[in-house]
Each structure stands twice: as C-alpha cells, then as structure tokens.
Amino acid sequence: MTATVIPSAPASAARPAHRDGNVLRWLGAYTSSMIGDNVYYIALSWAAVQSGTPTQAGLVMTVSAVPRALLMLGGGVVADRFGPRRVVIGSDVVRCAAVLAVAAVLFAAGPGLWLLTLVSIVFGTVDAVFMPAVGALPARVTSRDQLARVQGMRGLAIRFANVVxxxxxxxxxxxxxxAAAFGLAGMLIAISVPLLISVRMRELPAHDVDDAHDVDGVDVADDGVGGAGAAEGHARVAADRVAGAHARVAADRAVEDERHVRVAVGEDGAGAVAGKAAGAPAWRDLRDGLRYIRRHRVLAPLIAAIALGDLGFVGPLNVGLTLLADRRGWGASGMGWVLAGFGTGAGVAALLLTMRGRLPHAGRLAAVTILGGSVAIGALAFVPNVAAAIGVALLVGLLAGLSGALCGALLQTQADPAYLGRVSAVAGIVSLGLAPLSMPLTAAAIGWWGTGPVFVTSAAVCGLGGVLALCVRDLRRAELPR
Known part of the structure; x- marks a missing residue:
C-alpha cells in the first residue's frame, strides 16, 4: 500500500484543521472506528451475559486488558517503525475481520465463552498496536500549529461515539x-478503512534548532541572573548543545535523503525508514524511546502529571460515583444525570479547544485545571442533592476535559514526531494500565471508610499532578505552537 506524502506547509499558510478536508477524512475514520468499538463492547457484554455467569462475563470483558497492557510499549515501536497510518489501517482491518467472523459464527450457532474470550484477546492485542499509532497519526495529517485543535476535535469524536x-x-x-450487533460493529469499523486510505500524509518536520532547546527538548535558558560563573557555565553548555544540534541536523538530512527514496516506493514513516535502514533491533528502538522520554524536560514530568491525575480521577468517577449514588439514594437515573453533566462539561472543553485552536500558557493552564478539577472531585462527595452533584460534575468535566486536552496537545507538540508512537504508548499504559487499578481499591476503601475520605484522598492524588506541573519550570512554561 503506497502512502501519499505531501510537503509540510508553513504554519501561516495552513488551513484550520476543522476546515481541512484531509483532517476531516481522518476524523471521520476515527469517529466511525470509535462508534464501532462502542457497539462491539455492547455486543460482547450482552453475549457474555447470555453465555455464562456474571463473573464469567466480567472476565470476558476484562481479559483484553492483559495483552493491551503487556504489549503496548512494543506497539509504540511498531507504530514508529512502520508508520502510524499503515498500522492503523492494518489494525482496523484485523478488528473488522475478527468481529465479522464472530457475527457469522453467532448467526450459525449459539454464543460460546471460548469464542468471546478469543475475540476479546484479539481486540486487546490489536489495541496494543492501534492506540499508539492513533496517538502518532495527527502529526502526519496536519501542521504542528493545528495539533491542539485536532486534539479538541478528537475529544469531540470520542464524546459523540460514546453517546451514539x-x-x-x-x-x-x-x-x-x-450477532446483529457484532455485524454492525464490524461494518462501522470497516467504514474507517477507505477513509484512512484516502488520507494524505505530511512529511515529518525537520528538527528545529534554536538557542533555547537542545535535541532532547532540554531548556538551556536560565530563570534569572546566577552570577558570572553560572552565566559562563550556561554559555558553554549552550554552545556545546547548539554544536551537537548542528551535528544532529546533518545526520537528519542524510536520513531525510534516504526517506525520500523510500517514499518513492511507498514507505510510510520516517521513523520506520531510519530504523530499517540502520537495521536496528526493535528492543533498541524501545530503549531509545524510553531514554528520549526520560531525558525530555517537558515530556517526562508531563507523563508523570498525567499518571497522577488519572490515578486520582478514574476511581471516583467510575466505581466511586456508582457507590455514592447508591448511598445517597439518587438511583440509576440520578447517577445517569450526573454522568451526563460530566460528559457535557468535557464536550464543552473539547469544543473550546477545537474552535480556539490554541490556548495561551498551556503548561500553566493545564496545571491550574488539574488542581481545580481535583478540588471539584473532592467536593462531589459532599454535595447535598442530585442537582448540586450535576453542577459539580459539569465543572469536573469542564476542568478535566481542558486539562486532558491540553496535556494531550502538549504531548503531540513537544514530542519529536519520529518518537510519537512510543510516547503515546507510554502515556497509554499510564491511562489504560495503571489508572484502572485504582477502581477495585476505590471500591474497597469506600467500604471501609466511606465516600468522603476516599474522594478527598483521590482528589489529593489528582492534585499532585497539578502541583508537579507547576513546580517543574519547563512544563510550567510550555506553550502550544502558534
């Protein structure tokens, strides 16, 4: 399959992402695939309940998390090596084929737990590759200054897919x-494939060399006057880093020349070309990606802040809210209205970023919204009635939606595009591997101590992410591109 590659346009000449047909085709493919995922999980849960006990159904629903968590780092390497577009297309083809095969079997015979477990494992394995590639793809379909807007559009697509x-x-x-639900899910996922094939790919932007950052994204500017010795030391460090950056640019040009040759025969992804040309083993790519994140003065603390925020957020807003509604007598309808308030707030945040495209002081704003959202999470356990809970949930959704979109946009814009698959994989493991572990702990803790202390503790953990973002200078000063 040959990728269509177009040169990156200057930021001033680029159309806004929400008016770019290329981005809209990608968004249509992503939305269709996400709706298909939601339909698939409904079909899987229904078939599992019909085939076994509630405990067995729960195991079928969660078994996909194991290969996803174990293989996602490797999935990031695959996305960077072979190109995110190719990986996303291949992943959707496999998922579509698996779901349609299950639908065909169910039409001919009754559901069996072995079949449902198998498709769940297949989905989890493919997701380990699919999710990092999805995270790396926006940088290849739009210009760098539009990545924040694309993050907002992606958030709107997720909300729409959840609702529909x-x-x-x-x-x-x-x-x-x-069987019919599985068939519908397969068709929705299938729609994404031709749309993705029609998406044009941009060349990866060259590494910028300036006085403020080295190739690992390390800020060499000083906060203030540190004396003559400190100034001389910073000047020497800056000179060494700029010289090293110039050497890196020369090497990048050689790789770029080879990449143009590969593009002519249909190669998809500069990261893939560099890895294949050097014959580097996959484990080395993984090691280099982790080292890149660890040395990056924005990405490393940003991922740590995301981890703390998710650990403090997932438990209360999932199992914690259910237990809170039960203890307060709100019922299922009351809990539904509270969740609707949260979803509305998150949707407004995504819409704001989609329309504005850029919010100033992104690092500082992300930290403040994490802190504000953590206070709102703690307050949710002490509201007097359902109406107040809906209002607080609306605020939680707005602040969490803004912080999540800003953190995602900073990941997209701060990371070297050649490493985006691995960066997305590490962030995905944090959100999908570590954060869900807090749900059973939250349920057990509420049983022991009640909702108030547990919500407050979770809010404190979430707030630590905002404190970290404020304390790390490079993250606090991080900006989205104009």
Whole structure:
C-alpha cells in the first residue's frame, strides 16, 4: 500500500484543521472506528451475559486488558517503525475481520465463552498496536500549529461515539441479538478503512534548532541572573548543545535523503525508514524511546502529571460515583444525570479547544485545571442533592476535559514526531494500565471508610499532578505552537 506524502506547509499558510478536508477524512475514520468499538463492547457484554455467569462475563470483558497492557510499549515501536497510518489501517482491518467472523459464527450457532474470550484477546492485542499509532497519526495529517485543535476535535469524536455507540449497540441487540450487533460493529469499523486510505500524509518536520532547546527538548535558558560563573557555565553548555544540534541536523538530512527514496516506493514513516535502514533491533528502538522520554524536560514530568491525575480521577468517577449514588439514594437515573453533566462539561472543553485552536500558557493552564478539577472531585462527595452533584460534575468535566486536552496537545507538540508512537504508548499504559487499578481499591476503601475520605484522598492524588506541573519550570512554561 503506497502512502501519499505531501510537503509540510508553513504554519501561516495552513488551513484550520476543522476546515481541512484531509483532517476531516481522518476524523471521520476515527469517529466511525470509535462508534464501532462502542457497539462491539455492547455486543460482547450482552453475549457474555447470555453465555455464562456474571463473573464469567466480567472476565470476558476484562481479559483484553492483559495483552493491551503487556504489549503496548512494543506497539509504540511498531507504530514508529512502520508508520502510524499503515498500522492503523492494518489494525482496523484485523478488528473488522475478527468481529465479522464472530457475527457469522453467532448467526450459525449459539454464543460460546471460548469464542468471546478469543475475540476479546484479539481486540486487546490489536489495541496494543492501534492506540499508539492513533496517538502518532495527527502529526502526519496536519501542521504542528493545528495539533491542539485536532486534539479538541478528537475529544469531540470520542464524546459523540460514546453517546451514539451505546444506543446503536442496544438497537442491534434488540433487532437481531448479539450477532446483529457484532455485524454492525464490524461494518462501522470497516467504514474507517477507505477513509484512512484516502488520507494524505505530511512529511515529518525537520528538527528545529534554536538557542533555547537542545535535541532532547532540554531548556538551556536560565530563570534569572546566577552570577558570572553560572552565566559562563550556561554559555558553554549552550554552545556545546547548539554544536551537537548542528551535528544532529546533518545526520537528519542524510536520513531525510534516504526517506525520500523510500517514499518513492511507498514507505510510510520516517521513523520506520531510519530504523530499517540502520537495521536496528526493535528492543533498541524501545530503549531509545524510553531514554528520549526520560531525558525530555517537558515530556517526562508531563507523563508523570498525567499518571497522577488519572490515578486520582478514574476511581471516583467510575466505581466511586456508582457507590455514592447508591448511598445517597439518587438511583440509576440520578447517577445517569450526573454522568451526563460530566460528559457535557468535557464536550464543552473539547469544543473550546477545537474552535480556539490554541490556548495561551498551556503548561500553566493545564496545571491550574488539574488542581481545580481535583478540588471539584473532592467536593462531589459532599454535595447535598442530585442537582448540586450535576453542577459539580459539569465543572469536573469542564476542568478535566481542558486539562486532558491540553496535556494531550502538549504531548503531540513537544514530542519529536519520529518518537510519537512510543510516547503515546507510554502515556497509554499510564491511562489504560495503571489508572484502572485504582477502581477495585476505590471500591474497597469506600467500604471501609466511606465516600468522603476516599474522594478527598483521590482528589489529593489528582492534585499532585497539578502541583508537579507547576513546580517543574519547563512544563510550567510550555506553550502550544502558534
């Protein structure tokens, strides 16, 4: 499959992402795939409940998390080596084929737990490659100054898929059982493939060399006057780093020349070309990616802040909210309204970033919104009634949506595009591997101490992410490109 590569346009000449047909085709593919995912999970849960006990159904629903967590770092290497577009297309083809195969089997026979477990494992394995590639793809379909807007558009797509996917899945089950729902999910995922094939790819931008940053994103500017010795030391460090950066640019030009040759025969992704040309083993790419993140003065603390925020957020807003609604007598409808308030707030945040495209002082604003969201999470356990809970949840959604979108946009814009697959993989492991572990702990802790202390503790953990973002100078000063 040959990728269409177009040169990167200057930021001033680029169309806004929400008016760019190329970005909209990518967004349509992503939205269709996400709706298909939601329908698939409805079909899987229904079929699992019909085939076994509630405990068995729960195991079927969670078994996909194991290969996803174990293999995602390797998935980041695959995305960077072979190009995110190619990996996303291949992943959607495999997922579509697996879901349609299950639908065909269910039409001919009754559901079996072995079949449902198998497709769940396949989905989890493919997700380990799919998710890092999805995170790396925006940098290849739009210019760097539009990545924040694309992050907002992606957030809107996720909200839309969550709202539309569940009713579609329920309709499929109602009309034709789990087999019809699986078939619908497969068709929705299939729609994404031709759209992705039509998406044009941009060349990876060259590494910028300036006085303020070295090739690892390390700021060499000083906060203030540190004396003559300190100034001389900083001047020497800056000179060494600029010289090293010039050497890196020369090497990059050689790789770029080879990449142009590869593009002519359909190679997709500069990171893939560099790795294949050097014959480097995959484990070395993984090691280099982790080293790149560890040495980066923005990405390393940013991922740590994301981890703390998710650890403090996931438990209360999932299992914690269910237990809170049960203890307060709000019922399922009350909990649904609270979740609707949260979703509305998050949708408004995504829409704001989509329309504005850029918010100033992104690092500082992300830290403040994390802190504000953590206070709102703690307050949720002490509201007097459902109406107040809906208002607080709306605030949580708005602040968490803004902080999440800003952190995602900073990941996209601060990372070297050739490392974006591995950066997305590490961030994904934090959000999808570590954060869900807090849910059973939250449930157990609420059983022992009640909702108030647990929500406050979770809010404190979440707030530590904001404190970290404020304390690390390079992250606090991080800006989105104009």
């Amino acid at each position: 996917g569940a009713p579609l899945g329920g309709l499929g089950v109602a009309l034709g059982g789990a």
